[in-house]
Amino acid sequence: MFHIKTFNAIAPEGMSRFDKDNYAINESKTPDGIILRSQKLHDYAFPESVVAVARAGAGTNNVPVTQCTKQGIVVFNTPGANANAVKELVIASLLLSVRPILQGAQWIQTLTGDDVEEQAEANKKQFAGHELEGKKLGVIGLGAIGAMIANDAYRLGMEVVGYDPYVSVDTAWSISRRVTRANELADVLTTCDFVTVHVPLTEQTKGMIGEAQLAKMKSGAKLFNFARGGIVDDTAVLNALKAGQLAGYTTDFADEKLLHNDKVLVLPHLGASTQEAEVNCAKMAARTLKRFLEEGTIKRSVNFPTVEMAFHSPYRITIINKNIPNMLGQISSTIADMNINIDNMVNRGRDDYAYTLVDINCDEQENAQAVAARLEENPDIIRVRVIKNPGVGY
The missing domain is CATH 3.40.50.720 (NAD(P)-binding Rossmann-like Domain)
Structure with a gap:
């Protein structure tokens, strides 16, 4: 179950994309994701649970992007929707x-x-x-x-x-x-x-x-x-x-x-003030946030590179790390030392940080979590997540 926190009124056409079987809205003080419009978050204390912020609009000056990056929080916007x-x-x-x-x-x-x-x-x-x-x-x-x-x-x-x-x-x-x-x-x-x-x-x-x-x-x-x-x-x-x-x-x-x-x-900031634009922004923000939570896919982020990879393995490890030499080698070696095969892997860097998707072939979630725990011991790794593929298993 993923927990989403909203700021501002988000168009229901967007929020309806979060199916009730897998998502709870505003029911937890430790949400996985945040979706907002104009609320200023510069004084907001982000819980450690937050992995992504989706702004239903193009500008992100109301979000402390630099702070989020350092905490391993991916910030999304919705360019073109309005x-x-x-x-x-x-x-x-x-x-x-x-x-x-x-x-x-x-x-x-x-x-x-x-x-x-x-x-x-x-x-x-x-x-x-x-x-x-x-x-x-x-x-x-x-x-x-x-x-x-x-x-x-x-x-x-x-x-x-x-x-x-x-x-x-x-x-x-x-x-x-x-x-x-x-x-x-x-x-x-x-x-x-x-x-x-x-x-x-x-x-x-x-x-x-x-x-x-x-x-x-x-x-x-x-x-x-x-x-x-x-x-x-x-x-x-x-x-x-x-x-x-x-x-x-x-x-x-x-x-x-x-x-x-x-x-x-x-004019009183009317640029995106149409019903159609609000709906389009809400839909795009929700879709982007959902894909990131469920698949680890990054698209339309303002602080991390675009990273997409087909998800066919039982488990996926997502890694946010400092963009320094030999990080891929360290990640690969750590997983190999645990006798787990890497099915697929992609890495992209952006400025001082990088994002890596690693699909691993293992039969137990405990093993995947053990890999994540070992990776988190690396001081140059900011955040690690484990995503289970609901359509694949032993």
């Missing part, structure tokens, strides 16, 4: 930035009298706007969201330039060949009428768009931030708006100093 919701909001915001739709709708509510239609026609010129077609959009970050925005903006008739030095092969295949790829960030900033940011918040991207970058932007350009608040320096944005260098700023992250400014549109 991509369509964010994409649609960005496209809507682009349209709102060139057409004063909101202002017109608010103004017309002030009209009275039998000649409302005539008043509207007579005064509509004050709400004349521009079109997106033919304008140039720069997309910084070509992950799941950025790629979708680039493709759809092109379909709207915009010229699109994308910048992402780390674009994945999968994403590269999904981006229209008509989207131009910039080699430098400056190529986007200096030439685009609109710039939208879609990168994760990390030490490297914090303050990525600041005073120096805003100074390079095309005069009269508009900036959009639906990624994370800390990526854009809000004070620098306000200064650029006041100086006329920047024509407008739209953000999904509330900051008091941004309010009550005619050139700034602040």
Whole structure:
């Protein structure tokens, strides 16, 4: 029986994937896994029983990832599950930035009298706007969201330039060949009428768009931030708006100093706030967490490498260890010294840590547990788990 602890309300379509015969939800103070949305865990004391955290969303800045890594806790996210919701909001915001739709709708509510239609026609010129077609959009970050925005903006008739030095092969295949790829960030900033940011918040991207970058932007350009608040320096944005260098700023992250400014549109973090996105994120988070608990498979982790291997043996040993030379040799030797055969083995490293799956051929769970206990004696091994294959046995 696996125990799952939830923070926040997780869509039932996701939680239903944890079958009641094998999972108990919020019934133990020592859970095996945690699934959450926006709850901040930086002050949470993780029980030693926790082996994984699944965040139903793309960002993981509310999870102490570094701390989790040191404790051998795998952190998962759900990239792409809410991509369509964010994409649609960005496209809507682009349209709102060139057409004063909101202002017109608010103004017309002030009209009275039998000649409302005539008043509207007579005064509509004050709400004349521009079109997106033919304008140039720069997309910084070509992950799941950025790629979708680039493709759809092109379909709207915009010229699109994308910048992402780390674009994945999968994403590269999904981006229209008509989207131009910039080699430098400056190529986007200096030439685009609109710039939208879609990168994760990390030490490297914090303050990525600041005073120096805003100074390079095309005069009269508009900036959009639906990624994370800390990526854009809000004070620098306000200064650029006041100086006329920047024509407008739209953000999904509330900051008091941004309010009550005619050139700034602040939204209450609506990016992934659709029923469809919440369901998709919950499903992906639950599926990822379940596969890890039952098979040891890692996919869509932010702190450990992707590791998958078909599970045909009676028992599987999962190992999180320091990424140092000869660890595989030590693991293999330890298992061989106990007269147990290794059926299959895979290892992947990521920065200072590595993850190993070892399928062993033994007929008793006690023997598998003995292997795990022996491996745990190695000071360079962080965590060891034993998983029994329910479909295989003697």
